Amino acid sequence: MKICLLSFVTIFASLSFAETKKITVTGNDTMQFDLKSFEVKSGEKVELTFKNIGKIPKIAMGHNLVVLKKGISAIAFGQKALGAGANATNALPDSVKGDVIAATKLLGPAESETISFTAPEPGDYEYVCTFPGHFAMMRGVMNVK
Numbered sequence: 001m002k003i004c005l006l007s008f009v010t011i012f013a014s015l016s017f018a019e020t021k022k023i024t025v026t027g028n029d030t031m032q033f034d035l036k037s038f039e040v041k042s043g044e045k046v047e048l049t050f051k052n053i054g055k056i057p058k059i060a061m062g063h064n065l066v067v068l069k070k071g072i073s074a075i076a077f078g079q080k081a082l083g084a085g086a087n088a089t090n091a092l093p094d095s096v097k098g099d100v101i102a103a104t105k106l107l108g109p110a111e112s113e114t115i116s117f118t119a120p121e122p123g124d125y126e127y128v129c130t131f132p133g134h135f136a137m138m139r140g141v142m143n144v145k
Helices: 002-016 074-083 094-099
Strands: 020-027 037-040 045-052 066-068 100-103 112-118 123-128 139-144
Touching: 020 037, 066 074, 074 094, 074 123, 094 100, 100 112
Parallel strands: 020 045, 037 139
Antiparallel strands: 045 112, 066 100, 066 123, 123 139
């Protein structure tokens, strides 16, 4: 009984006090993410804050950050989203969300959003802005160790 209780306490303590990896990424009016890559550990809780630091109105230069599932190319996904009807008010159509781990909403100047998710299995996971045309330049990689 003591061993079971000790095991339970140890597991509970590791779950309760697990650190959350906090990452901040910004996007600007030149269609660039400031971080082209970041690293997290598999199974780690991730709080990803995305900030649009640009000045151009959202209708013309909105940004989002979409973390894609393993093996999904940011360029191919951007084209798929565009073909599915991505536009200046809905840059992430429902029909393409099956390829997404997590995503922010479309943000205008000085707006930010934090998304939370658990880092998946090890590998490289691309992230992208799906505002029409931005996927060509606004891309990065989440490296999961």
